[in-house]
Amino acid sequence: MSGAQPTVGRVTELVRATSNYLRDRPRLRLFVLLALPVTFLVAIFVIPLLIMGWYSFLSDMPPASLTLDNYAQALSTDLYLGIIWRTTVITIQTTVIVTILGYSMAYSLVRFSKKATLLLVLVILPFWTNYIIRMYAWMNILQSGGVLDTLLMWTTITSEPLGLLYTQTAVLIGFIYIWLPLATLPFYASLTNMDPNLIDAAKDLGAGPIKTFLTVTLPTTMNGIVVGIILVAIPTFGSFITPALLGGTDNVMIGMTIEDQFVSTFNWPFGAALAVIVSLFVVTAMLIALLLGTDLFKQQGVDQ
Amino acid sequence: MSIVTVENLVKEFGELVAVDDASFEIEDGEFVSVLGPSGSGKSTILRMIAGFEEPTGGTIVLNGESVVGVPPFHRDVNMVFQNLALFPHLTVADNIAYGLKQSGVPKAERTERIEEMLSVVDLRGYGDRKPEQLSGGEQQRVALARAIVNEPEIVLFDEPLASLDRKLRQHMQVELQRIQAETGITFMYVTHDQEVAVAVSDRMILLNDGRIEQIGTPEELYDDPVSKFVADFIGDVNTFSGTVRNVVDDTATIELLGATVETTIRASQAPMITEGETVAVCIRPSQLSVANGVESGETVEIAGTVENRIYQGDGVTFMIQTDEGRLTVEDEAPYDIGDEVTVTGSWTEAYAFPGGD
Numbered sequence: 001m002s003g004a005q006p007t008v009g010r011v012t013e014l015v016r017a018t019s020n021y022l023r024d025r026p027r028l029r030l031f032v033l034l035a036l037p038v039t040f041l042v043a044i045f046v047i048p049l050l051i052m053g054w055y056s057f058l059s060d061m062p063p064a065s066l067t068l069d070n071y072a073q074a075l076s077t078d079l080y081l082g083i084i085w086r087t088t089v090i091t092i093q094t095t096v097i098v099t100i101l102g103y104s105m106a107y108s109l110v111r112f113s114k115k116a117t118l119l120l121v122l123v124i125l126p127f128w129t130n131y132i133i134r135m136y137a138w139m140n141i142l143q144s145g146g147v148l149d150t151l152l153m154w155t156t157i158t159s160e161p162l163g164l165l166y167t168q169t170a171v172l173i174g175f176i177y178i179w180l181p182l183a184t185l186p187f188y189a190s191l192t193n194m195d196p197n198l199i200d201a202a203k204d205l206g207a208g209p210i211k212t213f214l215t216v217t218l219p220t221t222m223n224g225i226v227v228g229i230i231l232v233a234i235p236t237f238g239s240f241i242t243p244a245l246l247g248g249t250d251n252v253m254i255g256m257t258i259e260d261q262f263v264s265t266f267n268w269p270f271g272a273a274l275a276v277i278v279s280l281f282v283v284t285a286m287l288i289a290l291l292l293g294t295d296l297f298k299q300q301g302v303d304q
Numbered sequence: 305m306s307i308v309t310v311e312n313l314v315k316e317f318g319e320l321v322a323v324d325d326a327s328f329e330i331e332d333g334e335f336v337s338v339l340g341p342s343g344s345g346k347s348t349i350l351r352m353i354a355g356f357e358e359p360t361g362g363t364i365v366l367n368g369e370s371v372v373g374v375p376p377f378h379r380d381v382n383m384v385f386q387n388l389a390l391f392p393h394l395t396v397a398d399n400i401a402y403g404l405k406q407s408g409v410p411k412a413e414r415t416e417r418i419e420e421m422l423s424v425v426d427l428r429g430y431g432d433r434k435p436e437q438l439s440g441g442e443q444q445r446v447a448l449a450r451a452i453v454n455e456p457e458i459v460l461f462d463e464p465l466a467s468l469d470r471k472l473r474q475h476m477q478v479e480l481q482r483i484q485a486e487t488g489i490t491f492m493y494v495t496h497d498q499e500v501a502v503a504v505s506d507r508m509i510l511l512n513d514g515r516i517e518q519i520g521t522p523e524e525l526y527d528d529p530v531s532k533f534v535a536d537f538i539g540d541v542n543t544f545s546g547t548v549r550n551v552v553d554d555t556a557t558i559e560l561l562g563a564t565v566e567t568t569i570r571a572s573q574a575p576m577i578t579e580g581e582t583v584a585v586c587i588r589p590s591q592l593s594v595a596n597g598v599e600s601g602e603t604v605e606i607a608g609t610v611e612n613r614i615y616q617g618d619g620v621t622f623m624i625q626t627d628e629g630r631l632t633v634e635d636e637a638p639y640d641i642g643d644e645v646t647v648t649g650s651w652t653e654a655y656a657f658p659g660g661d
Contacts, residue, residue: 197389200356203376204383205454206406215402219393 056272070273080257080274084281087254090168090243091236094175098183098232099225101176106187107217120188123181135174135245142170142246166248174246175236183228190224191217226290237282254278307332307457307490308353313362315348322348324514325362330458330492335484337493337501339537340511346494347386349511350460353492355379367457377406382451383460387467388443390435396422396446397431403454421449424483441472445479452487461493465500477504498538502526510534528570532584532657541586542631546656548581556656560585561628563603565651576658587654592633594622595646606631606647610639 022029059067074080105123109116126134141147144163152158164170198220202212218225240255247253254274261271308330315323323345330336338346351357353364355376364371371379382403391399397418404414422428425445435443444464451459465473481504484491495501501508502522510517510525510533518530522538529535532543546560554569556577567585569577577583594610608626622633624647631647639645 195387195389197385197387198391200376201383201385201389201391202402203356204354204381205403205450206377207402208375208377211406216391220391222393 052272053276055269056276058269061266061268064269070270071277073270074273074277080254083252083254083257084278086251087237088285090171090175090253091233093172094179094236095229095233097172097176098179099229102180102183102228103187103225105180106184106191109184109188110191120185123184126177126181131178132241132245134177135242138170138174138177139165139245142173165246166250168247168251171243171247171251171253174242175239178242179232179236183232186224186227186231187221188224190221190227193224194220229289230286233286234282238278305332306330307334307367308492309363309365310349310353311363311365313349313352313364314360315345315352315357316360321514323352323359326511326514326516327362328509328516328519330490333488333490335481335491335493335504335506336509337495337505337507338509338511339495339498339501341537342496343513344496344511345514346496346511347462350383350462350492350494353458354381354383354460380457381460382454382456383462384444384447384451384464386462386464388447388464390443390446390450392435394434395431396427396433396435396438399435399446400431400450400453402450407454417453421453424452424486425449426479440468441476444468444476448480448483452483452489455487456489458490458492461491461495463495463497466495466497473500474503480504502538510537512537528572529655530572532586532655532659535586535655535657540589540632541655542589542592542633544585544587544628546583546585548577548579548583548656550579551577555652558583558585558656560651561604561606565604565649565654567654567656568652569656573656573658577656581658583656583658585651585654585656587649587651589621589632589634591651591653592631592635592647592649594624594633594635594637594639595648604649604651608645608647610641610643610645613639613641 022032055062056070057066057068058064059069109119109123113119139146143149143165144161146165148164149158149161152162153160164173194217198216199212202216203209207215238255239253240259243251243253244256258271258274258278261267261274265271306329310329311327313323313326314321326345326349338349340346348357352359353366353371355371355374355378359372366379366381391402394402400418400421401414404417409417418431419428422431425448427442427445427449430438430442430446435446438446447464448459465476468476477500480491480493493501493504505522507519507521508525509519512533518525518534520528525534525538529538532541535541536543544560546558546565549557549559549564551557551569554571554574556567556569557564558567565585606626606628608624608631610622611625611630612623614621614623616634619634619636622635622637622639624631624633624645626647633647
């Protein structure tokens, strides 16, 4: 009675017994399923967040006493409020432009192209090159007397070099370039999911092309638009590499300031306070935007 | 007065001729179905009338005016789509209101007409629901209401009942007829299901391979088919090849399976059925009967074996394997699978078409 056969038999039996035991206990089953991922999330996401929250109330690197000074300083200094304002403006600009461009791109891919899959691969292609390398390429293109200037002057569109590098426009171009493919994907997905007969139905009921787009296509693809906007707006708001490389010192964004507090100034409590403020700001802004956005389209459905 | 006049309509997709020289008229208040197998061009005709496809040739006149080149949103035509295409983000009431809003009907009148329409389609109190909260049959009615509330010249149906189960489909057929009678709007109904077409329509347009085979009432198409295709599509037929021996008045003597039978020739076929001609003789399953394997004294007797019997409630359909191929026979005879039988027929009721089998 020795050998592999009885062992295999016993294991099979054990597995069967366990699954029988779990079958009638849905709560326990859910716990077993979720235990690992939840532990993982708590360990690498929730705990660090709590630690950062705790740091933001410290007067100095630990051990130190608790204080609200960091928040007071952040919210009363014009410099930081100005940076947050500039970050907000550039985030909104980026999001609006990327949404319009990305949606148009996805729309033409879905509606007018017979090789949508191939074109979609081309859209994703830039991701295969490292982000930093692509940013350096843009520095090369945008700098005074760089590729762009040379081209514009050669075609006599401009007579003097624009020298876009280290301007807010350069940062904007960088952001649009980086996020456009990412935003196009959810737009594409929602447009593909939409039943093309809905467009025919709207036209059949007397709606012209623009009316059809506004009352049918846009609202039925709203989910994809919201996902795309979130995918672009949140990382743009926290971004620090692109503005550092393309914006220079005149176009500081809040992500750069926070990074600075942690890496150069070593004022972790103040950096943490800024990070908490930014997180709350972004979450609140997103919630308001979502509420307004869905409301707006509900309204349009009922009473345009 | 004719609401739709289609003349010499042609639609080509590259090499493929989807609709080939179709001409017909639809009268005001008629319920016309366009019937044909898949790929026969029936949906293409519908989409050309709705304005989603432009014809390659020919004209479409809607209520006295040519609509060729007029976009769908400027045509006084509404369509019920195959998958219904209800707007998922709008309520039932807003779906129905969509067309009225586009034509600028004021809000008070809109509300009134939506309420009225909901009661016509038997969906009172459903206005605030979303399409996804409705059953298949209820969604059909919303789609119908969304089309007829605009009081168009004609409502086009692109097989919207195809996805329903048999019971619900039959119920919706009756509903369609009731609603059409109530509103007096002209209906044009595309389907590949001859059962539906026969049940609902005043007239039928039967298409085959892009061409119109026959236009007529369901009775005309069933009793007086102009071709083997029509006879086969509207109800079943068994087809044999025969040779015309002679024709006296409206009776042809045809040599068939080594014997002769006498068949009444339909007026539409008379010019083509002449002495010496090879013809296809088509006979309905109900005109054939099954007997024991003994001689019954009929002129044509086909020996065979019962391959299958399908109980139909009020009778039995036999599939009988013979040397002439498999025959379909409707009879009440008590035979079982495997029995050796003889098939006989009342051939005067058969159809003869030129061109052999």
